[in-house]
Amino acid sequence: MNAPNEILRVENLRTSFHTREGVVRAVDGVSFTVRPGESLGVVGESGSGKSVACYSLLRLIPEPPGRIESGCALFHGLDLLHCREDELRRIRGDRISMIFQDPMTSLNPYLRIGDQVIEPLLIHGKVRPNEAFDLGVTALREVGIQDAARRMRSYPHEFSGGMRQRVMIALALITKPDLLLADEPTTALDVTVQAQILELIGQMQKERGTAVILVTHDIGVVAAFCDRLLVMYAGRILESGPTSELFYRPKHPYNQALQRSIPALHERGSELRTIPGAPPDVTQPIRGCPFAPRCEFALEKCIASEISLQEVAPEHATACLRVQLGEIELEPALARVAAE
Amino acid sequence: MFRFIAIRLLQAIPVLLAVATLTFFMLKLAPGGPFSAEKNTTPEIQKHLEAHYGLNKPLFTQYLTYLGHIARGDLGPSFKYPNRTVNELIGQAFPVSAELGFWSLLVALSLGLSAGIVASLRPNTLTDYIPSGVAMIGICIPIFVLGPLLVLIFALKLHWVRVSGWDDWLDRILPALTLGGFYAAYIARLTRGGMLEILSQDFIRTARAKGASPVRVVLRHALRGGLIPVVSYLGPTVAGLLTGSFVVETIFQIPGLGRYFVTAAFNRDYTMVVGTVLFYAGFIVLFNLLVDLVLIRMNPKLRFE
Amino acid sequence: MNSPNEKPMRVEDQAIVEKRSSLWRDAWHRLARNRLALFGAIVLALLTLASIFGPALFGQSYFAQDLPLGATPPSAQHWLGTDTLGRDLLARLLYGGRISLAVGLCATGVALTIGVLYGTVSGFLGGKVDAVMMRIVDVIFALPFTVFVILLMVLFGRRFVLLFAAIGAVQWLTMARIVRGQVLSLRRMEFIEAAEALGLSKTRIIFRHMIPNALGPIIVYATLTVPSVMLLEAFLSFLGLGVQPPMSSWGVLIKEGAETMEEFPWLLIYPGLALALTLFSLNFLGDGLRDALDPQAAKD
Numbered sequence: 001m002n003a004p005n006e007i008l009r010v011e012n013l014r015t016s017f018h019t020r021e022g023v024v025r026a027v028d029g030v031s032f033t034v035r036p037g038e039s040l041g042v043v044g045e046s047g048s049g050k051s052v053a054c055y056s057l058l059r060l061i062p063e064p065p066g067r068i069e070s071g072c073a074l075f076h077g078l079d080l081l082h083c084r085e086d087e088l089r090r091i092r093g094d095r096i097s098m099i100f101q102d103p104m105t106s107l108n109p110y111l112r113i114g115d116q117v118i119e120p121l122l123i124h125g126k127v128r129p130n131e132a133f134d135l136g137v138t139a140l141r142e143v144g145i146q147d148a149a150r151r152m153r154s155y156p157h158e159f160s161g162g163m164r165q166r167v168m169i170a171l172a173l174i175t176k177p178d179l180l181l182a183d184e185p186t187t188a189l190d191v192t193v194q195a196q197i198l199e200l201i202g203q204m205q206k207e208r209g210t211a212v213i214l215v216t217h218d219i220g221v222v223a224a225f226c227d228r229l230l231v232m233y234a235g236r237i238l239e240s241g242p243t244s245e246l247f248y249r250p251k252h253p254y255n256q257a258l259q260r261s262i263p264a265l266h267e268r269g270s271e272l273r274t275i276p277g278a279p280p281d282v283t284q285p286i287r288g289c290p291f292a293p294r295c296e297f298a299l300e301k302c303i304a305s306e307i308s309l310q311e312v313a314p315e316h317a318t319a320c321l322r323v324q325l326g327e328i329e330l331e332p333a334l335a336r337v338a339a340e
Numbered sequence: 341m342f343r344f345i346a347i348r349l350l351q352a353i354p355v356l357l358a359v360a361t362l363t364f365f366m367l368k369l370a371p372g373g374p375f376s377a378e379k380n381t382t383p384e385i386q387k388h389l390e391a392h393y394g395l396n397k398p399l400f401t402q403y404l405t406y407l408g409h410i411a412r413g414d415l416g417p418s419f420k421y422p423n424r425t426v427n428e429l430i431g432q433a434f435p436v437s438a439e440l441g442f443w444s445l446l447v448a449l450s451l452g453l454s455a456g457i458v459a460s461l462r463p464n465t466l467t468d469y470i471p472s473g474v475a476m477i478g479i480c481i482p483i484f485v486l487g488p489l490l491v492l493i494f495a496l497k498l499h500w501v502r503v504s505g506w507d508d509w510l511d512r513i514l515p516a517l518t519l520g521g522f523y524a525a526y527i528a529r530l531t532r533g534g535m536l537e538i539l540s541q542d543f544i545r546t547a548r549a550k551g552a553s554p555v556r557v558v559l560r561h562a563l564r565g566g567l568i569p570v571v572s573y574l575g576p577t578v579a580g581l582l583t584g585s586f587v588v589e590t591i592f593q594i595p596g597l598g599r600y601f602v603t604a605a606f607n608r609d610y611t612m613v614v615g616t617v618l619f620y621a622g623f624i625v626l627f628n629l630l631v632d633l634v635l636i637r638m639n640p641k642l643r644f645e
Numbered sequence: 646m647n648s649p650n651e652k653p654m655r656v657e658d659q660a661i662v663e664k665r666s667s668l669w670r671d672a673w674h675r676l677a678r679n680r681l682a683l684f685g686a687i688v689l690a691l692l693t694l695a696s697i698f699g700p701a702l703f704g705q706s707y708f709a710q711d712l713p714l715g716a717t718p719p720s721a722q723h724w725l726g727t728d729t730l731g732r733d734l735l736a737r738l739l740y741g742g743r744i745s746l747a748v749g750l751c752a753t754g755v756a757l758t759i760g761v762l763y764g765t766v767s768g769f770l771g772g773k774v775d776a777v778m779m780r781i782v783d784v785i786f787a788l789p790f791t792v793f794v795i796l797l798m799v800l801f802g803r804r805f806v807l808l809f810a811a812i813g814a815v816q817w818l819t820m821a822r823i824v825r826g827q828v829l830s831l832r833r834m835e836f837i838e839a840a841e842a843l844g845l846s847k848t849r850i851i852f853r854h855m856i857p858n859a860l861g862p863i864i865v866y867a868t869l870t871v872p873s874v875m876l877l878e879a880f881l882s883f884l885g886l887g888v889q890p891p892m893s894s895w896g897v898l899i900k901e902g903a904e905t906m907e908e909f910p911w912l913l914i915y916p917g918l919a920l921a922l923t924l925f926s927l928n929f930l931g932d933g934l935r936d937a938l939d940p941q942a943a944k945d
Contacts, residue, residue: 060545093550100549105542110564110640120550155640171550355783363796370800480925482876484883484896485917488903496907583791586884591903602884605799613799617792624789 002074007178007211008034008057013071013081015049015056018064022283026052028235030071031309034179039205039212041226041243043219043258047279049235050215051101054181056081058092075179093120097172101184103164107156113140114152117171124175139170143200162193166200173204180205180212186221198225219258223247228315231255234280234290237309241316250330251318253295259333289321297328348632352625357407359621363614364406370610388417389611415615420607426615429600434619436506437596440519440588441581443512447520448527448577453570455524456531457558460566463536471528478525483584487518487591504593511592519588523577527570535566564638571635575628582620672861675937682933685926692923696742709733716909726911728901734912737893738919744894745920748809749875755813756874757867760820765859767821768828779825782818790815791877798886808887812874823866827859861938868931872924879920895920 002009015027027049034040042050055061057073057080073080075096080088092098097120100106107116117139118132127135133152140148143166156164165185172180182201186194202225205212214226222229222243229246231239231254239252250256257275277294280286288303289295295302302321310324311317322328392409393402393416409416415426455471462468481489494514495503501510538544539562547561585598593599597616604612676682711731719726725734767778797811875895881887882896883903890897895916902913 058549060548089551089553091551092548093552098546098549100542100546102542106546108543108547108561108565110638111561119547119552123551123553123556157641168546354780358785366796366800371802476925476928477921480872480928481917481921482879482899482924484880484903485899485913485921488899488906488913489917492906492910492913579789583789583880586791587880590884601795602886605795605884605886608799610800613796617796620789620792 002077003033005035006033007036007075009074010053010057011072011074013053013056013073014069015052015061015066016069017066019283024282025235025285026066026282027056028282028286030232030235030237032230032237032240034211034213036178037205037209037211038228039202039214039226041222041229042213042215042232043217043222043229044232045217045279047234047282048232050217050232051183053232054098054183054213054215057181058096058098059088060098090124093172093177094124094126094175095177096179096181097175097177098181098183099165099168099172099185102188103161103168104188106168107164109156111155112152113154113156113159113167116156117152117167117174120171120175126175135174136170139174140167142204143167143170144196145170161189162197165189165193165197169197169200169204173208173210176208177210180210182212182214184216185214187216187218194221201225219262231258234282234286236290236319238291238319239317240309241313245313245316248332249313249316250332251312251316251323252291252320253297253330254291256330256333257294262333289319297322344636345629345633348629352629355625356618356621360407360410360618361403363617364403367610367614368402385417385419389419392416410618415618416611418609419611420604420609426612429612430597430616430619433595433597433600436594437582437585437589437598440512440515440585440594440596441578443516444520444523444581444584445577447516448523448581451520451524452527453531453567455528456570457535457563457566459528459532460535460539461554461558468532472532475525475528475532478521479529481522483518483522484587484591486521487514487588490514490518491591504591506592506594515588515592515594518591519581519584522584523580527573527577530569530573531566534569535562538562538566541565568635568638571631571638574634575624575631578627579624582624672937676933679933679936681929682937685929685933688922688926689930692742692919692926693746696739696746699736699739699742716905716912718909718911725915726909728912729905729909734915737898738895738916741893741895741898741916742919742923744888744892745875745878745896746923748812748878748888748894749871752809752812752816752874752878753867753870755809756816756820756870757863758817759813760817761824761863763817764821764824764826765828768825768832771829771832775825779822782821785815786818791880794877794881795884795886798881805888805892808878808881812877816870816874820863820866820870823862824859827862831859865931865935865938868927868934872927872931875920875927876924 010033011031013027013030014025017024017026030049030053032040042053044050052061052066056068059068059081061068068081071081075091078087078091080091080096107113114133114136118136121127121132121135122129136152137148140151145151145163145166156167159167168185180201185201186197189197198221201212201214204210214222216222226243228241229239229243230237231246231252233254239246239250239255241251246255247259250259254275261273261275263272275294280290280293288305289298289307292298292302299322305321307319307321309317309319312324318324320328323330393405397405413427415430418424418426418429421429452475455475459468459471459475491503491514494500501514505511535558544557544561547557552561582598585596586602587598588594589596589599590602597619601613601616603609604616709732711727714727714731716729716731717723717727723733723735725738727733728737763778763782767775793815794811797814798807801807878887878894879896879899882894883900885900888894888897898916899913899920902909902916906913
C-alpha cells in the first residue's frame, strides 16, 4: 500500500534485456517514491537505465528481449508491474501518461492530429464522441497552438518539432493524469524551443497538480525544473535528494564529477574536463560500486562490498560507501563559480 | 487532385504510344505477318487486312493509320477467323477473365491479408512460422504446377468438383484458388513485412501508452501504414493475375481472354495477339492510375506534392 | 591499505576488446547463421551438380524410348518411373534440369550485365540523360514481361536463343533501376566526393568504388532473378511457347505430366517437385543474402 504522501512507490526494480551478446542489466535495483504534484528529475548518461526505468513503470518494454525481472511499483495500491493487462491499460493514458523523446516519430503520420489528441478520452470512455472534439480544441489551445480548431484536421508532418511536442503534451494531459512520465522531452528540440516546452510542462503541472518524472541527461534542465533528483549510473541510483542539495552539497563523486564537467564561461580557453574512462559493460555483473573504476576516491573496498542507497542528511541519500562512512567530504563544483 | 489525374493520364500517353509503335514495327518485321509478302491467309481476311492497314501505302501513312485505328479503339480484323474483328473477340472473352480475376483477387486478398497480419503480431513464434512457411511454399509452387495438382486431388481423386469448365459456381473454386493462391502467399509476406515495420515504430508505443487495446493498436494505428506495401503491389498483382490467367484458363478450359491470347499465339493470329497486347497495356495503365489514387488517400504525406 | 593484488581499479582494466570485421565478414557470418538460407544453398548445390554430372554418370539415357513399356511407376530399374514413351523420368528430369538452370543462369547473366551497365551509366551521369533513360525503362516496364515475351516469341519464332534474349531483355529493367538507385545514393556519399577531390578518373571511380559498394543489392537481386527467370521459362514451356521438343526442360515435363496426370500422376509430381524445390532454395538463399547484406531492409 502507498503511504498517504506518495502516489508512486517503486521498490527494487530490475529490468534486463536478453540479447545474443549477453544479458544487459539496464535497471539494476532501483527504488524511489514520488509525491503528489512534485517534479522528480532522473539524470544520468546514455545507458544509465533512466529511460528504461520509466518504460518499465508502464510495462512498455518490448517483451522479447526485455523483461522486468523483479520489483514492484505501487500506484494507489496497485502494483503496476504485476497487475493484469486490462488493469494496466486503464491506468495508461488516464492516470499515468507518458511523453516521449522524439516528437517526429512519436505521432502517427497516417492519422490527423485531432484524432490523436482526443484518443485517450475515447479509449477511456470519458466523454461522448461529439464532446471530444471541443475538448481537443481546448487542449491544443492550452498548449499554445494557434488556430486550434483548424489544426485539429492537420497531419503531423505539417507541424514543426516543437509543435508536435506540444501536441504530445496535450494528448498526455487531456485526461488530467496524476503522474506524467517525460522521457527526454526536450532532447530532440532546438534550445529556444526547449525552454518553452519545459515552461509549458511546468505551467500545466502547477495548474493541475500533476506529478512529473522528468528523465534527462541535461543537468541544466533539471536545475531549473525539478524539485528532487535521482542520479542514475549503470542501472542504479547513486544519489537522490532535493535539487538544491544535490547541487550545493553533493554527496557522491559521480555527481560532483558531472557538475565539474560543465564548462563555465570564465574558464574559456582551458581544456574541457571529462570523466576518464567509460561506463561499465552492463552485460557483466558489476561488483560493488559501478562508478569505482572511474572514481578518484575509489579504494578496493568500494568494489569488494555491495553498495546501497542510504540517507546521510535529511531527505538526501547516497550510495557512496566512503561518504556513508564519513571518510570524505565533497566540495560542490558550483562553489567555484559562486566565488568568482 | 484533378491535376494529378490529368498529369498521370498525360504521362500514360507516351507509354501507350511507345507500346503501339513497338507493336507496329514488330508486326511489320514479323515473318508471315500481315505486312509480309507471304500472304498466308485466306483471300477474305486478306481483303480486310488491306482495308484496315492500307498495306500498299507508304510506311508513314501505314503507321498513322495504325495509330488512328488504335486511338479510336479499333483493333482490326482477326488474322485467322474470317469476319470476326479483334474487338469482338476481346469483347466476348474479357468479361469471363474479369470474373475469374475478381474471384482470384478476393481469394488472394482475404487469405493473404489475414495470414500476414496474424504472422506479424507475434514474430518468430509459431503464429508467425506457420503462416509464413505456408506462404513461402505457396510462392515457390508455380501456378501451372499448383493447378494440375489441385485438379488431381479435388477433381480426379475426390470428385468434389469437375475437372474443367465454367458453368456453375463450383467451377469457379479451383481456378480462383489456383490463380489467387500464389498472390495470397505474396501478399501475406508483404503484409507481414509492412506490419512488422509499422509495429516497431515509436508511434505504436505512444498508442499503447494511451491505454489502447491490442486490437485498437492494430486496426486503427498499424493497418493504415502497414497495408501500403500491399496496395502498392496491387498493380503488379493485377498484371500477374492477367498473365496467370493464360495458364489457368488453359488448364481449366475457361473461355477467357487469356486462353484466346494463347490460342492466337499458337495460331499466329497476329492481329489478335497484338490487339490483346494493346488492350492489356491500356488496362494496366488505367489500373495503375487507380492504385496511385488510393495510395494518395492512404498516405497523407503524398498529398502535398 | 593497498594490498598487492587489490589496488584501486584502473581504467585500463576495463578495456573492451573490439573485433575487427569488415562488411563482408559480417555479412558472411549473418548468412551462415541463417539455417534456411544454408539449406537452400545446399539443395541448390546438389541439384546443380546432379544436373550437370547426373546424365553422364547415370546409366539411362534421356531419349531412349521403350514404347512397349509405356509409362510405369517408380521401380528399381527406373527410380522415378517412365513416361508414356518409355523414357526414364529421372534421366529426363536431370537433363531438363540442365536446360532450366542454364536458361535461368544465362538469362540472369544477360539481364545483370545490361542492367548494371545501364543503371550505372544512368545514375552516374544524372541530369537529363538519367531522366530520359529512366523514362525508357518506365515505358517498357508498363507491360507485364510475360506478355511481351510471348509477343516476341510469336512474331519471331520459337528458337532457343531467342528465348534467352527475350527473357533477358525484360528482366534487366528492375536491375537497372536498383543499380541506378544505389549509384545515386552512393554518389552523394562523402567518400565519392573525396575520390573526386583526389582527382580519380570517372571510370576508376565507377569500377573501383561504386560498383563494389553497390554489389550488395545487386547480388541479392540477381539471386532472386534466377528463380523468376526459371519460372518464366517453365511458364512459357508449359504453354508450348518456350523450349521445344526434342529438347526438354522442367516446364515441358510438367506440361506432359499434366496431360496424363490422371493415370500417371508421378509424371506431374516429380518435375513439379523439382521445380518447386529449386525455386524454394533460390528464394531462401536470396532472402538470406538480403538479410545478411542489408539487415535493415525489412521490406520486399
